[in-house]
Structure formats: C-alpha cells, structure tokens
Amino acid sequence: MPEQTTFEGLLEAVPDALIGVDPSGAIRFVNHQAELLFGYDRTELVGQPLEILVPESLRTSHVAHRHTYLSAPLARSMGSGLELTGRHRDGTEIPVDISLSHLNTADGLLVIASVRDMTERKRAQEAQLRVERLSAIVEFSGEAIFSSTLDGIITEFNRAAENTFGYTQDEIVGMSRSLLSPKDRADEASGMLATIRTGQPVMGFETIRVRKDGTEFPVSLTVSPIFDRDGTVVGASTITRDVTSQKQAFEAARSMIESSLDSLVAISPEGMITDANDATVKVTGIPREELIGTAFSDCFTEPEKANAIYQLVFEQGMAVDYPLTMRHRDGSLTDVLYNAAVQRDSGGNVLGVYAAARDVTKQRQAGAQYTRSLLEAALDPLVTISPEGMITDVNEATIKATGVPRGELIGTDFSDYFTEPDKAKEGYRLAFERGSVTDYPLTLRRPDGTLSEVLYNASVYRDEAGDVLGVFAAARDVTETRLAQAELARQSKELDRLAELERFQRLTVGRELKMIELKKEIESLRRLVQRDEGDSDDQR
Incomplete structure (x- = not known):
C-alpha cells in the first residue's frame, strides 16, 4: 500500500533509532538506525520483549516503569535529564536519550520510542569537564604555568606565572615567550620548541629567567607538547619552578662541603x-x-x-x-x-x-711514636718476628741483652741468638700454631759467650683484616732469679746438713750422759759392796 510505503520511508529517514512497542511490551517495528545502534537485525527484534534492549540489571524495574507509562501515556521529549542506558547485542551498555510518543492504531495503542546514541556527546561532555577541571587546576596551581604556540607566542598565563614573572595575563598574552628569557639565552626557547614539535617533552631543564623588573632568577623548566584531537602538536605548556631557595641551600651546602x-x-x-x-x-x-x-x-x-x-x-x-x-x-x-x-x-x-x-x-704517627716509646722504655727485650722467623724490629733492651746493634739484628734469624736454635724455632712455630706461648725457657748467648736465662712470652699480631703479620715476643731475663734459686737451694742443703749434725750431736751427747750416769751407778754399787764387806769383817 502507498501509505505503508510512505510510513516505512519516513521511519528510515529519521536519524534516530525508532522502536514501536505494543501494550504487552513486544517490539512491533524498528528502523535501520535501531539495527545499527543495538547490533541486531530487525527480524531478530520484532516480536521480542523490549527489555532485550535494556541492561539486565535494569530489566525488572523497566517492566514496572513500562506498565506505569501505559496506564497514563504521555509524550516525553529528549533532553529530560534522565540518565538512560541501552544494551547492545554484545552486552556493552550504551548511554542513550529517549523521547516517547504514542499512537492509537486499529490494532491498539502503539508506543514509539525515539532513541539517540549519546556516546559521543558523553565523551565530549567528559572531555569538556576534564578540560575545565584541568583549567581550574592550572589556574590555581602553585606552579607558574603558561602555554604558547609553536611560534613561541604566549596564549595562557596562570596566576602563579603572574606572581613569578610580574606580568599580568593581559600584558603577556600575545607576546613572545622570549620576553621571559635573558637576551643571552634567547636561543633556548627555539631549541626547546624544536624538541616539542617532535612530540617529546623537555624535563628538568635548568636555566635563568627574567622578571618584568629585569631581575634574573634560576629556574627548572618542564615543557610538554599540547596535542589537538588528531594528535597533532599545536603548542607547548611550560611549568616554571623558581629554584632560588634550592640554589641558595645548595650553595650553602657546597660551601660547607668545600670548607x-x-x-x-x-x-x-x-x-x-x-x-x-x-x-x-x-x-x-x-x-x-x-x-x-x-x-x-x-x-x-x-x-x-x-x-x-x-x-x-x-x-x-x-x-x-x-x-x-x-x-x-x-x-x-x-x-x-x-x-x-x-x-x-x-x-x-x-x-x-x-x-x-x-x-x-x-x-697514627703519634700512636706509633707513643707505642715506640713504651717499647723502648721496657726493661725486657722485645722483638717482632716475621712468619719466616726473621727479626723485623727490636727495642733497646734487646740490643743490651744480645750485645748486637739494631741494624745488625734486623733481618737475621731469631733462633741464631740462643744456645738451642731448634728449640727457639719451635717456640715461635708454636706461637703461630696456637696463637701464643707462655714462659718458654731459652738461653740467650751474647757474642762474648756470656749466657742469659730467659722466659719468652709470644703472641701473633694481625692486620685490620685479621691476617697474621708475624709474632711479637717479650723475653724476661731470669738469670739472677735462677742464681738466687740456686743459692737458696745451696743454703737449704747446708741447713739440712747442719740439722743432721745437730741431730747426731744430740744423739752423741745423749749417749755420753747415759755412760756417765751408768758409771755413777757402778761407782755407787761398788761403794755399797765395799761397805757391806767392811761390816762383815767387823762382825767376825
């Protein structure tokens, strides 16, 4: 029929997606824009419940809204402020705006929904909102920020930049950014812009900038490219950080370091x-x-x-x-x-x-000198011996004990100065093996042949890493002690002999006394016998 053909042509001519729904919620017709928007073929949609085009989480509530609308159908235009969402065939959700109208037909009420894809508008709105937020951030940032064209003409200048450079936005916008550089650094801007044209940023560039009043100050620049929607570099954004205080702190620290x-x-x-x-x-x-x-x-x-x-x-x-x-x-x-x-x-x-x-x-020199003084003041001979058994140092007492000058002692074999060289070698070998030896007896021989009895005490000495460097040995001369001990032994022996004589004398005297007493008793008996014999003669 001509009327139906005209109607279908009108449906296809409408730029928005059109969907016709009967009172039961079943889809009766869709146009080609609806197919494109939701990803279905119209044969897949006609006869299906409208909720097939609604996100699953909203389907139950949508059925209730549909019944409410059918009880009192009213026209609703687009832009009503509702946040509406449709569902694509692949499951993705689509932001949409929907206007509603109804039509009484011979088959009953028909509700017509005109659906507009709001994806691009949403993106544009979000982008605009993002730009506004960024603009607010830039405007009220504590960092001095300005933008310029690729030719170096300043297009934006925030409040911090006004405070930093002394220019108002009205004064500086439209002027060349080279106005902010000392004359001897004018080429820096063109060099940075050349980098920006390649799409690469310039980070932490330290240089000098000049204020409106002509004062120069140190800065650190971060320059970033500004892209349009097509990704083409159209300008540069510059963040200028005044690093005067940091430079002063650095110079102060540097002065301390250098001093x-x-x-x-x-x-x-x-x-x-x-x-x-x-x-x-x-x-x-x-x-x-x-x-x-x-x-x-x-x-x-x-x-x-x-x-x-x-x-x-x-x-x-x-x-x-x-x-x-x-x-x-x-x-x-x-x-x-x-x-x-x-x-x-x-x-x-x-x-x-x-x-x-x-x-x-x-x-260390003072410590070494102090140590040397202590060594030289010692009465005992002190020597250091290498792992090979060679003397590496001696004190004055060693020179006196051996009768050999220091220059001749150093570099000679430690064991050569004793009556028993093998025993001397065994002494420092034990020191290396055990870490130390105590009261090791040796006899020191002087060049003139005189001997000295000594007791050696020795221990290894090490470097900072703990490696053994040699042996440090101290000799105590015990010759006089040994002589004194011998004299004491002699005297003790003599005392023992005298005691023995005393015991013998006591024994001899005792025997003599007993003989005298015996003689006395014999004499007494003899007299008694003579007396008895005289008495007998008188009686006769």
Missing part, C-alpha cells in the same frame, strides 16, 4: 666519582674535573679493598671507620678512615654513595 678538612666524594652505583670537594683534590693531587668520572678505588693503595667499601654500603646501608690508604699523584700516602652512607632520591631510590675520609696519618 671541610675531610675528603668528601659522591660515588655512583658503578663506583665512579660524581663529585669531590677541595680536600679530595689536595689529598690526591688530582684536579676535580679529572677526578669526576674516574673509579673511586683508583685513589687508594688497595683498589680491591676500596672497591669493597661501597659494595658494603649498598649491602648494609653504611660503613663506619673503614681503614684505607690514599695515594697522592706524587706517590705520598695518607692513612684515612672512611665513613659512607647510601644517597637516595625523594622516592627512596638509591642514587649512589656519599663518603667522607678522615686523615688519621698524624694520629
């Missing part, structure tokens, strides 16, 4: 020197520009040991009083104690190691 008498260096994770103070230059004899970029370990007599210090710092976070010896370019040496700690950025990432070296040469 330090200790050698201070910054070391990269690869062990390369990235900075050094004047004290480091003096102790190495190498200019700063030559030091930077060289291996930290090359400045020391033991590179492997120096290399270990910053490896230790990376493992443990710090190192304290690590002994090293620095070598000057002229060959002179300086004993130092290194203290080091890891250097981190604001995010906690390790940037390298910061190390400080304290020159302890004088302290």
Whole structure:
C-alpha cells in the first residue's frame, strides 16, 4: 500500500533509532538506525520483549516503569535529564536519550520510542569537564604555568606565572615567550620548541629567567607538547619552578662541603666519582674535573679493598671507620678512615654513595711514636718476628741483652741468638700454631759467650683484616732469679746438713750422759759392796 510505503520511508529517514512497542511490551517495528545502534537485525527484534534492549540489571524495574507509562501515556521529549542506558547485542551498555510518543492504531495503542546514541556527546561532555577541571587546576596551581604556540607566542598565563614573572595575563598574552628569557639565552626557547614539535617533552631543564623588573632568577623548566584531537602538536605548556631557595641551600651546602678538612666524594652505583670537594683534590693531587668520572678505588693503595667499601654500603646501608690508604699523584700516602652512607632520591631510590675520609696519618704517627716509646722504655727485650722467623724490629733492651746493634739484628734469624736454635724455632712455630706461648725457657748467648736465662712470652699480631703479620715476643731475663734459686737451694742443703749434725750431736751427747750416769751407778754399787764387806769383817 502507498501509505505503508510512505510510513516505512519516513521511519528510515529519521536519524534516530525508532522502536514501536505494543501494550504487552513486544517490539512491533524498528528502523535501520535501531539495527545499527543495538547490533541486531530487525527480524531478530520484532516480536521480542523490549527489555532485550535494556541492561539486565535494569530489566525488572523497566517492566514496572513500562506498565506505569501505559496506564497514563504521555509524550516525553529528549533532553529530560534522565540518565538512560541501552544494551547492545554484545552486552556493552550504551548511554542513550529517549523521547516517547504514542499512537492509537486499529490494532491498539502503539508506543514509539525515539532513541539517540549519546556516546559521543558523553565523551565530549567528559572531555569538556576534564578540560575545565584541568583549567581550574592550572589556574590555581602553585606552579607558574603558561602555554604558547609553536611560534613561541604566549596564549595562557596562570596566576602563579603572574606572581613569578610580574606580568599580568593581559600584558603577556600575545607576546613572545622570549620576553621571559635573558637576551643571552634567547636561543633556548627555539631549541626547546624544536624538541616539542617532535612530540617529546623537555624535563628538568635548568636555566635563568627574567622578571618584568629585569631581575634574573634560576629556574627548572618542564615543557610538554599540547596535542589537538588528531594528535597533532599545536603548542607547548611550560611549568616554571623558581629554584632560588634550592640554589641558595645548595650553595650553602657546597660551601660547607668545600670548607671541610675531610675528603668528601659522591660515588655512583658503578663506583665512579660524581663529585669531590677541595680536600679530595689536595689529598690526591688530582684536579676535580679529572677526578669526576674516574673509579673511586683508583685513589687508594688497595683498589680491591676500596672497591669493597661501597659494595658494603649498598649491602648494609653504611660503613663506619673503614681503614684505607690514599695515594697522592706524587706517590705520598695518607692513612684515612672512611665513613659512607647510601644517597637516595625523594622516592627512596638509591642514587649512589656519599663518603667522607678522615686523615688519621698524624694520629697514627703519634700512636706509633707513643707505642715506640713504651717499647723502648721496657726493661725486657722485645722483638717482632716475621712468619719466616726473621727479626723485623727490636727495642733497646734487646740490643743490651744480645750485645748486637739494631741494624745488625734486623733481618737475621731469631733462633741464631740462643744456645738451642731448634728449640727457639719451635717456640715461635708454636706461637703461630696456637696463637701464643707462655714462659718458654731459652738461653740467650751474647757474642762474648756470656749466657742469659730467659722466659719468652709470644703472641701473633694481625692486620685490620685479621691476617697474621708475624709474632711479637717479650723475653724476661731470669738469670739472677735462677742464681738466687740456686743459692737458696745451696743454703737449704747446708741447713739440712747442719740439722743432721745437730741431730747426731744430740744423739752423741745423749749417749755420753747415759755412760756417765751408768758409771755413777757402778761407782755407787761398788761403794755399797765395799761397805757391806767392811761390816762383815767387823762382825767376825
């Protein structure tokens, strides 16, 4: 029929998706735009409930809304402010706007929904909202931000930029950004814009900028490209950070570093020197520009040991009083104690190691002199012996005990000065084996043949790494003690002999007394017998 053909032509001519629904909620017709919007063929939709085009989570409530509408159908235009969503065949949800109208037909009421895809509008609205938010952020940011064309003409200038440079937005917009640079740095802007044209940002570029009143100040610039919808670079956005206070703090810190008498260096994770103070230059004899970029370990007599210090710092976070010896370019040496700690950025990432070296040469010399004085003041002979058994040092008491000058003693075999060389060798061998020996008896022989009885006490001595360097031995002369002990033994023996004589004398005297008493008794008996015999004669 001509009327039906005209109606169908009108349906297809409408730019929005049209859907006709009967009172039961069944779809009666759709146009081609509806097919495109929802991804169905019309033969798949006609006869299906309308809720097939509604997200599953909303279907139950939509049925209720549909019944309410059918009880009192009213026309509803688009743009009513409702947040509506349709469902594509693939399950994705589509933001839509829907107008409703109804038509009484011979078959009954027919509700016609005109559905418009709001995806692009939503995107545009969200993009606009994002632009507005970004604009607000930029405008009220504490960072000085301005934008310019690729020709360097300023198009935007926020409040922080006004405060930083002294220009109002009205004064500066439309002017060249080179106005903000000193004359001798005018080429910087063109160089940065050339980078921006490639779509690449310029990060942390440190330079100088100039205010409206002509004062110059240090800044750090971050310049980013501005793209249009097609991805074409159309301008540049510049964030300007005034780093005056940071520069002042850095210069103050640098002054403190340079005034330090200790050698201070910054070391990269690869062990390369990235900075050094004047004290480091003096102790190495190498200019700063030559030091930077060289291996930290090359400045020391033991590179492997120096290399270990910053490896230790990376493992443990710090190192304290690590002994090293620095070598000057002229060959002179300086004993130092290194203290080091890891250097981190604001995010906690390790940037390298910061190390400080304290020159302890004088302290060690003073300590050595003090130790030497103590050794020389000792009354006992003191010697140091190498692992090979050779004398490496002696004190004055050793010279007196042996009768050999120091120069002749050093370098000779320790065992050569004793009556029993093998026993002497065994003594220091035991010291290396056990770590020490105590009261080891030996007899020292002087060149003139005189002997001295000694008791040796010895122990190994080690370097900072714990490696044995030799044996330190002290000899106590016990000759007089031994003589005194012999005299005491002699006297004790003599006393024992006298005691024995005394016992013999007592025994002899006792016997004599007994003989005298016996003689007395015999004499008494003899007299008694004579008396008895005289009495007998008288009686006769």
